[in-house]
Amino acid sequence: MDNLSKNQQIIFDLIDKSPEPLKAYTILFNVQKKGIKAPLQVYRALDKLVEIGKIHKIESRNAFIACHNSRCQVAKATAFSICEICEKVTEISSAGLSKYLANFKDKDGMKYSKYNLEFFGLCKKCR
Amino acid sequence: MDNLSKNQQIIFDLIDKSPEPLKAYTILFNVQKKGIKAPLQVYRALDKLVEIGKIHKIESRNAFIACHNSRCQVAKATAFSICEICEKVTEISSAGLSKYLANFKDKDGMKYSKYNLEFFGLCKKCR
DNA sequence: TTACACAATGTTATATTATAACAATAACTA
DNA sequence: TAGTTATTGTTATAATATAACATTGTGTAA
Ligand SMILES: [Zn+2]
Ligand SMILES: [Zn+2]
Ligand SMILES: [Zn+2]
Ligand SMILES: [Zn+2]
Numbered sequence: 535m536d537n538l539s540k541n542q543q544i545i546f547d548l549i550d551k552s553p554e555p556l557k558a559y560t561i562l563f564n565v566q567k568k569g570i571k572a573p574l575q576v577y578r579a580l581d582k583l584v585e586i587g588k589i590h591k592i593e594s595r596n597a598f599i600a601c602h603n604s605r606c607q608v609a610k611a612t613a614f615s616i617c618e619i620c621e622k623v624t625e626i627s628s629a630g631l632s633k634y635l636a637n638f639k640d641k642d643g644m645k646y647s648k649y650n651l652e653f654f655g656l657c658k659k660c661r
Numbered sequence: 662m663d664n665l666s667k668n669q670q671i672i673f674d675l676i677d678k679s680p681e682p683l684k685a686y687t688i689l690f691n692v693q694k695k696g697i698k699a700p701l702q703v704y705r706a707l708d709k710l711v712e713i714g715k716i717h718k719i720e721s722r723n724a725f726i727a728c729h730n731s732r733c734q735v736a737k738a739t740a741f742s743i744c745e746i747c748e749k750v751t752e753i754s755s756a757g758l759s760k761y762l763a764n765f766k767d768k769d770g771m772k773y774s775k776y777n778l779e780f781f782g783l784c785k786k787c788r
Numbered sequence: 789t790t791a792c793a794c795a796a797t798g799t800t801a802t803a804t805t806a807t808a809a810c811a812a813t814a815a816c817t818a
Numbered sequence: 819t820a821g822t823t824a825t826t827g828t829t830a831t832a833a834t835a836t837a838a839c840a841t842t843g844t845g846t847a848a
Binding site for chain 1: 720745753754755761765767779780781783
Binding site: 701 | 833
Protein backbone atom coordinates (compact mmCIF):
# COMPACT_ATOMS: atom_id res chain seq x y z
CA MET A 535 0.00 0.00 0.00
CA ASP A 536 2.93 2.28 0.56
CA ASN A 537 4.92 0.38 -2.00
CA LEU A 538 5.01 2.49 -5.08
CA SER A 539 5.79 0.96 -8.42
CA LYS A 540 8.85 2.04 -10.36
CA ASN A 541 7.18 4.78 -12.39
CA GLN A 542 5.10 5.93 -9.46
CA GLN A 543 8.21 6.27 -7.30
CA ILE A 544 10.16 8.19 -9.95
CA ILE A 545 7.32 10.63 -10.44
CA PHE A 546 6.52 10.98 -6.76
CA ASP A 547 10.17 11.72 -5.96
CA LEU A 548 10.25 14.45 -8.56
CA ILE A 549 7.06 16.09 -7.28
CA ASP A 550 8.06 15.67 -3.65
CA LYS A 551 11.33 17.50 -4.03
CA SER A 552 9.87 20.27 -6.16
CA PRO A 553 9.28 23.59 -4.41
CA GLU A 554 6.37 24.30 -6.71
CA PRO A 555 3.47 22.41 -8.28
CA LEU A 556 4.48 20.52 -11.41
CA LYS A 557 2.47 20.07 -14.58
CA ALA A 558 2.18 16.73 -16.29
CA TYR A 559 4.28 17.61 -19.31
CA THR A 560 6.92 19.27 -17.16
CA ILE A 561 7.11 16.00 -15.28
CA LEU A 562 7.31 14.08 -18.54
CA PHE A 563 10.20 16.22 -19.72
CA ASN A 564 12.05 15.69 -16.43
CA VAL A 565 11.72 11.92 -16.30
CA GLN A 566 12.52 11.10 -19.89
CA LYS A 567 16.10 10.37 -18.94
CA LYS A 568 14.72 7.73 -16.58
CA GLY A 569 12.92 5.95 -19.38
CA ILE A 570 9.43 7.36 -19.01
CA LYS A 571 8.75 8.49 -22.51
CA ALA A 572 4.98 8.84 -23.01
CA PRO A 573 2.32 11.11 -21.48
CA LEU A 574 0.21 8.14 -20.53
CA GLN A 575 2.92 6.74 -18.32
CA VAL A 576 2.95 10.02 -16.44
CA TYR A 577 -0.83 10.35 -16.20
CA ARG A 578 -1.22 6.79 -14.97
CA ALA A 579 1.26 7.34 -12.19
CA LEU A 580 -0.33 10.68 -11.30
CA ASP A 581 -3.80 9.10 -11.14
CA LYS A 582 -2.57 6.45 -8.75
CA LEU A 583 -0.63 8.88 -6.57
CA VAL A 584 -3.69 11.12 -6.29
CA GLU A 585 -5.87 8.11 -5.48
CA ILE A 586 -3.69 7.02 -2.59
CA GLY A 587 -3.26 10.57 -1.33
CA LYS A 588 0.49 10.98 -1.87
CA ILE A 589 -0.07 13.96 -4.13
CA HIS A 590 -2.89 16.42 -4.84
CA LYS A 591 -4.00 18.08 -8.03
CA ILE A 592 -4.34 21.86 -7.96
CA GLU A 593 -7.40 22.00 -10.19
CA SER A 594 -7.21 25.66 -11.09
CA ARG A 595 -3.64 25.20 -12.29
CA ASN A 596 -3.58 21.67 -13.71
CA ALA A 597 -0.59 20.95 -11.54
CA PHE A 598 0.41 18.50 -8.85
CA ILE A 599 2.05 18.82 -5.42
CA ALA A 600 3.05 16.31 -2.78
CA CYS A 601 0.80 16.07 0.27
CA HIS A 602 2.31 17.75 3.31
CA ASN A 603 -0.68 17.52 5.56
CA SER A 604 -1.34 14.58 7.77
CA ARG A 605 -4.86 15.84 8.31
CA CYS A 606 -6.07 15.26 4.75
CA GLN A 607 -7.07 11.63 4.70
CA VAL A 608 -6.37 10.15 1.30
CA ALA A 609 -7.21 13.16 -0.79
CA LYS A 610 -10.75 13.44 0.50
CA ALA A 611 -10.37 16.86 1.99
CA THR A 612 -7.91 19.33 0.58
CA ALA A 613 -7.29 23.04 0.97
CA PHE A 614 -4.65 25.24 -0.62
CA SER A 615 -3.54 28.82 -0.75
CA ILE A 616 -2.37 30.09 -4.10
CA CYS A 617 -0.49 33.31 -4.74
CA GLU A 618 -1.85 35.04 -7.81
CA ILE A 619 1.46 36.68 -8.58
CA CYS A 620 4.23 34.13 -7.98
CA GLU A 621 1.93 31.08 -8.13
CA LYS A 622 3.31 29.71 -4.89
CA VAL A 623 0.98 27.02 -3.57
CA THR A 624 0.77 25.87 0.05
CA GLU A 625 -1.37 23.15 1.52
CA ILE A 626 -3.41 24.55 4.37
CA SER A 627 -3.44 22.53 7.56
CA SER A 628 -6.10 23.90 9.85
CA ALA A 629 -8.01 21.76 12.29
CA GLY A 630 -10.75 24.35 12.48
CA LEU A 631 -11.19 24.58 8.74
CA SER A 632 -11.21 20.85 8.11
CA LYS A 633 -13.64 20.30 10.94
CA TYR A 634 -15.94 23.05 9.68
CA LEU A 635 -15.96 21.72 6.13
CA ALA A 636 -16.24 18.06 7.06
CA ASN A 637 -19.36 18.89 9.03
CA PHE A 638 -20.84 21.32 6.56
CA LYS A 639 -24.37 20.51 5.46
CA ASP A 640 -26.15 22.33 2.68
CA LYS A 641 -29.72 23.49 3.04
CA ASP A 642 -31.03 20.09 1.97
CA GLY A 643 -29.09 18.62 4.87
CA MET A 644 -26.66 16.96 2.52
CA LYS A 645 -23.22 16.08 3.87
CA TYR A 646 -20.33 15.66 1.51
CA SER A 647 -17.75 12.92 1.33
CA LYS A 648 -15.05 15.01 -0.21
CA TYR A 649 -14.05 18.58 -0.95
CA ASN A 650 -11.39 20.75 -2.50
CA LEU A 651 -10.86 24.37 -1.52
CA GLU A 652 -8.53 26.80 -3.25
CA PHE A 653 -7.86 30.21 -1.69
CA PHE A 654 -6.33 32.97 -3.79
CA GLY A 655 -4.41 36.00 -2.66
CA LEU A 656 -0.91 37.38 -2.39
CA CYS A 657 1.78 35.58 -0.47
CA LYS A 658 4.02 37.37 2.04
CA LYS A 659 6.77 37.94 -0.48
CA CYS A 660 4.44 39.39 -3.08
CA ARG A 661 2.75 41.93 -0.84
CA MET B 662 -21.64 47.08 -16.95
CA ASP B 663 -24.57 44.79 -17.44
CA ASN B 664 -24.48 45.36 -21.18
CA LEU B 665 -23.08 42.24 -22.72
CA SER B 666 -21.68 42.29 -26.22
CA LYS B 667 -23.22 40.19 -28.94
CA ASN B 668 -21.06 37.10 -28.46
CA GLN B 669 -21.13 37.42 -24.70
CA GLN B 670 -24.93 37.56 -24.73
CA ILE B 671 -25.30 34.55 -27.03
CA ILE B 672 -23.00 32.46 -24.89
CA PHE B 673 -24.43 33.64 -21.59
CA ASP B 674 -27.97 32.82 -22.75
CA LEU B 675 -26.92 29.31 -23.68
CA ILE B 676 -25.21 28.68 -20.34
CA ASP B 677 -28.00 30.35 -18.37
CA LYS B 678 -30.71 28.13 -19.79
CA SER B 679 -28.67 24.94 -19.50
CA PRO B 680 -29.58 22.63 -16.62
CA GLU B 681 -25.99 21.46 -16.43
CA PRO B 682 -22.51 22.94 -16.69
CA LEU B 683 -21.35 23.36 -20.27
CA LYS B 684 -17.89 22.79 -21.68
CA ALA B 685 -16.27 25.24 -24.04
CA TYR B 686 -16.45 23.03 -27.11
CA THR B 687 -20.02 22.02 -26.36
CA ILE B 688 -20.81 25.73 -26.31
CA LEU B 689 -18.92 26.20 -29.55
CA PHE B 690 -20.90 23.44 -31.22
CA ASN B 691 -24.16 24.98 -30.03
CA VAL B 692 -23.49 28.53 -31.17
CA GLN B 693 -22.06 27.81 -34.58
CA LYS B 694 -25.44 28.42 -36.15
CA LYS B 695 -25.29 31.92 -34.63
CA GLY B 696 -22.03 32.70 -36.37
CA ILE B 697 -19.55 31.95 -33.63
CA LYS B 698 -17.16 29.65 -35.39
CA ALA B 699 -13.85 29.60 -33.53
CA PRO B 700 -12.78 28.40 -30.07
CA LEU B 701 -11.22 31.75 -29.31
CA GLN B 702 -14.51 33.55 -29.72
CA VAL B 703 -15.99 31.23 -27.11
CA TYR B 704 -13.06 31.47 -24.71
CA ARG B 705 -12.98 35.25 -24.91
CA ALA B 706 -16.64 35.53 -24.04
CA LEU B 707 -16.24 32.98 -21.25
CA ASP B 708 -13.29 34.90 -19.79
CA LYS B 709 -15.28 38.11 -19.71
CA LEU B 710 -18.39 36.47 -18.26
CA VAL B 711 -16.32 34.89 -15.51
CA GLU B 712 -14.59 38.21 -14.83
CA ILE B 713 -17.85 40.07 -14.31
CA GLY B 714 -19.35 37.23 -12.29
CA LYS B 715 -22.18 36.20 -14.62
CA ILE B 716 -20.84 32.67 -14.85
CA HIS B 717 -18.44 30.49 -12.89
CA LYS B 718 -15.96 27.89 -13.99
CA ILE B 719 -16.18 24.49 -12.32
CA GLU B 720 -12.46 23.88 -12.20
CA SER B 721 -12.56 20.16 -11.59
CA ARG B 722 -14.77 19.71 -14.65
CA ASN B 723 -13.59 22.39 -17.05
CA ALA B 724 -17.18 23.52 -17.39
CA PHE B 725 -19.19 26.67 -16.90
CA ILE B 726 -22.48 27.49 -15.16
CA ALA B 727 -24.46 30.68 -14.69
CA CYS B 728 -24.29 32.32 -11.28
CA HIS B 729 -27.42 31.77 -9.24
CA ASN B 730 -26.17 33.18 -6.00
CA SER B 731 -26.48 36.81 -5.10
CA ARG B 732 -24.02 36.29 -2.28
CA CYS B 733 -21.00 35.60 -4.45
CA GLN B 734 -19.74 39.04 -5.31
CA VAL B 735 -18.22 39.03 -8.77
CA ALA B 736 -16.77 35.57 -8.71
CA LYS B 737 -14.59 36.22 -5.69
CA ALA B 738 -16.15 33.60 -3.49
CA THR B 739 -17.69 30.49 -4.97
CA ALA B 740 -18.88 27.16 -3.61
CA PHE B 741 -20.43 24.23 -5.43
CA SER B 742 -21.73 20.76 -4.79
CA ILE B 743 -20.95 18.18 -7.43
CA CYS B 744 -22.56 14.76 -7.72
CA GLU B 745 -19.93 12.17 -8.58
CA ILE B 746 -22.43 9.97 -10.38
CA CYS B 747 -24.72 12.21 -12.44
CA GLU B 748 -22.39 15.23 -12.41
CA LYS B 749 -25.16 17.55 -11.32
CA VAL B 750 -23.66 20.81 -10.07
CA THR B 751 -25.35 23.25 -7.72
CA GLU B 752 -24.06 26.58 -6.47
CA ILE B 753 -24.13 26.62 -2.69
CA SER B 754 -25.63 29.68 -1.08
CA SER B 755 -24.89 29.62 2.61
CA ALA B 756 -24.41 32.74 4.67
CA GLY B 757 -22.57 30.76 7.33
CA LEU B 758 -20.17 29.18 4.88
CA SER B 759 -19.35 32.36 3.02
CA LYS B 760 -18.84 34.24 6.25
CA TYR B 761 -16.59 31.52 7.63
CA LEU B 762 -14.43 31.38 4.50
CA ALA B 763 -14.29 35.12 3.95
CA ASN B 764 -12.90 35.50 7.44
CA PHE B 765 -10.61 32.51 7.37
CA LYS B 766 -7.00 33.25 8.19
CA ASP B 767 -4.20 30.74 7.83
CA LYS B 768 -1.59 30.27 10.51
CA ASP B 769 0.49 33.12 9.14
CA GLY B 770 -2.53 35.36 9.63
CA MET B 771 -3.04 35.66 5.91
CA LYS B 772 -6.51 36.56 4.69
CA TYR B 773 -7.54 35.69 1.19
CA SER B 774 -9.22 37.85 -1.40
CA LYS B 775 -10.86 35.01 -3.25
CA TYR B 776 -11.70 31.34 -2.97
CA ASN B 777 -13.28 28.44 -4.79
CA LEU B 778 -14.73 25.43 -2.98
CA GLU B 779 -15.97 22.27 -4.63
CA PHE B 780 -17.82 19.66 -2.56
CA PHE B 781 -18.23 16.14 -3.91
CA GLY B 782 -20.82 13.56 -2.99
CA LEU B 783 -24.00 11.96 -4.23
CA CYS B 784 -27.06 14.01 -4.98
CA LYS B 785 -30.51 13.06 -3.67
CA LYS B 786 -31.44 11.24 -6.84
CA CYS B 787 -28.26 9.21 -6.93
CA ARG B 788 -28.38 7.94 -3.37
C1' DT C 789 -17.92 66.26 -35.95
C1' DT C 790 -13.55 64.19 -35.52
C1' DA C 791 -9.95 62.06 -33.47
C1' DC C 792 -8.51 59.05 -30.05
C1' DA C 793 -8.63 55.15 -26.95
C1' DC C 794 -10.30 50.90 -25.80
C1' DA C 795 -13.26 46.82 -26.18
C1' DA C 796 -14.77 43.30 -28.99
C1' DT C 797 -14.55 40.54 -33.16
C1' DG C 798 -12.74 37.45 -36.93
C1' DT C 799 -9.38 34.17 -38.48
C1' DT C 800 -5.58 30.87 -38.85
C1' DA C 801 -2.46 28.32 -36.63
C1' DT C 802 -0.61 26.12 -32.70
C1' DA C 803 0.18 24.87 -27.80
C1' DT C 804 -1.24 22.32 -23.84
C1' DT C 805 -3.68 18.82 -21.34
C1' DA C 806 -5.59 14.25 -21.33
C1' DT C 807 -7.42 9.68 -22.94
C1' DA C 808 -8.43 5.42 -26.19
C1' DA C 809 -6.96 1.06 -27.60
C1' DC C 810 -4.15 -2.78 -27.59
C1' DA C 811 -0.16 -5.76 -26.35
C1' DA C 812 3.22 -7.30 -23.08
C1' DT C 813 5.17 -8.02 -18.52
C1' DA C 814 5.43 -8.03 -13.48
C1' DA C 815 3.47 -8.93 -8.89
C1' DC C 816 0.20 -11.00 -5.96
C1' DT C 817 -3.02 -15.03 -4.54
C1' DA C 818 -5.10 -19.35 -4.13
C1' DT D 819 1.57 -23.40 -10.60
C1' DA D 820 -2.22 -21.45 -12.62
C1' DG D 821 -5.11 -17.60 -12.46
C1' DT D 822 -5.83 -12.82 -11.50
C1' DT D 823 -4.78 -8.10 -11.12
C1' DA D 824 -1.66 -4.15 -11.38
C1' DT D 825 1.65 -2.04 -14.02
C1' DT D 826 4.12 -0.94 -18.12
C1' DG D 827 5.05 0.18 -23.09
C1' DT D 828 3.53 2.18 -27.38
C1' DT D 829 1.06 4.63 -31.04
C1' DA D 830 -2.46 7.47 -32.11
C1' DT D 831 -5.86 10.82 -31.15
C1' DA D 832 -9.18 13.61 -28.39
C1' DA D 833 -10.15 17.60 -25.64
C1' DT D 834 -8.92 22.00 -23.74
C1' DA D 835 -6.81 26.47 -24.36
C1' DT D 836 -3.85 30.31 -26.24
C1' DA D 837 -0.68 33.16 -29.66
C1' DA D 838 -0.55 36.41 -33.14
C1' DC D 839 -2.35 39.62 -36.15
C1' DA D 840 -5.83 42.23 -38.72
C1' DT D 841 -10.29 44.49 -38.42
C1' DT D 842 -14.43 46.54 -36.63
C1' DG D 843 -17.35 48.61 -33.19
C1' DT D 844 -18.23 51.85 -29.18
C1' DG D 845 -17.66 55.44 -25.99
C1' DT D 846 -15.52 59.90 -24.98
C1' DA D 847 -13.64 64.34 -25.22
C1' DA D 848 -11.63 68.20 -27.88
ZN1 LIG E 1 -2.68 16.64 1.67
ZN1 LIG F 1 3.68 35.32 -4.26
ZN1 LIG G 1 -22.27 32.73 -8.10
ZN1 LIG H 1 -26.51 12.59 -8.94
